[in-house]
Amino acid sequence: MSLAANVEPAPGSKSERAYDAIKAKIADGSYGAGYRLVLGRIAKDLNVSVVPVREAIRRLEAEGLVTFERNIGATVAGIDTGEYLHTMQTLSIVEGAATALSAPLVSDADIAAARRINEQMRDCLDHFDPVRFTSLNLEFHSVLFTHCPNPHILDLVHRGWDRLNTIRASTFNYVPGRARESVAEHEELLQLIESDADVDTIERAARNHRAATLTAYLNHAETSVEGA
């Protein structure tokens, strides 16, 4: 056993670090839509060579966060309202399926935990803490996901959340008016699962829950931001 273990937090590979760093910059808006990702430049910024940076960018391309052209390079993909709609719609479908598949495996303890999280979310409404609210929202749904017996669907859900968090932070804003309804719908969803409702009902409820969030965002975007 090495004595010097864990002095580095979690270096991982340099490709991994590059991937995280670039994605973070896309998420926080440092690299906005259309930003040109130049291998050499990023490599210098991160003090690594171009090889791991290239690998990171190819991964981001596969996730649709950047567009890539041979011998041209990568640019941060622009996220317009339509793109946002497509992402949310996709997430609503896979999330609905994941929730329905998980429902039979959710225990009473899980329900209790989810309900506790939802109460904390309710608190966030009073103290106006949208950051914590968003974080708790993921936690809440995660409780319902973790028992999904299909790893592929679970993976799609995670990718969807990740993508949402990345693109939303750089373009869309929090919609306070929607949050209270969301908490209420969470409670309805828990009651459905508690009462062993059939999977179709649960799937529809979960899907509509997200679809309603989508609609709220779109209405908000239309009346305030107008475009990307």
Add this chain to the structure above:
Amino acid sequence: MSLAANVEPAPGSKSERAYDAIKAKIADGSYGAGYRLVLGRIAKDLNVSVVPVREAIRRLEAEGLVTFERNIGATVAGIDTGEYLHTMQTLSIVEGAATALSAPLVSDADIAAARRINEQMRDCLDHFDPVRFTSLNLEFHSVLFTHCPNPHILDLVHRGWDRLNTIRASTFNYVPGRARESVAEHEELLQLIESDADVDTIERAARNHRAATLTAYLNHAETSVEGA
């Protein structure tokens, strides 16, 4: 304009060629489950350096076709019955959604084309041509997909088909008993779309269509192959 253009069929990047080559070998069984993908060896086989091979393998890892461990290497992922079930179930969900979303945009000409393809599939039953049948099957569904307004969902469907074709070819076999039912269900699906049935009905029909195929495969596997 260059006179020497197109002497190479479609070189693309070497990473691309490596990716295609490795995936083909996984699909045809040359690289069976558990096969160790050694960078240097593959690079030598393909007459390229290790860098593009590494990139190809990382892409395959992202698609779940190989498992990868730091400083260890990549091995072809084993596909057991459960894995196959998960892939098919995921495909049934995204395909159902894609079909439902596309339905309102499918024209009479599309219906006619699909029906023509389905007739050819019926012919394949008589002449016993499973290879062509499988190919036509993809064509049939593609007609229903192409109008899907959500590119993300469409992408998931394509990935699902691709994955299915890759893993099934190397482990699972054609199930003749199922084919005739499949053709009949295609006709039912077309009639639903023709009659402008509501999207939920279409989604359910499309999903069940695939689920039935899944069940048939599993029964077949249980009674004949017994495991992977």
Add this chain to the structure above:
DNA sequence: ATGTATAAAATCGTATACGATCAGTTAACC
């Protein structure tokens, strides 16, 4: 014989280097 420590081989991860390709610019030509 078994377990452990050391040495060797194999393989991965990344830095560096260089050729290939493309966009933008300048110069030549009509």
Add this chain to the structure above:
DNA sequence: GGTTAACTGATCGTATACGATTTTATACAT
């Protein structure tokens, strides 16, 4: 003056090289 051709700079794509890490083989002690 407008069009085309060659040039330049920037950037990507990949080969090669080397260090880091893991696995395997070997020797030794118990």
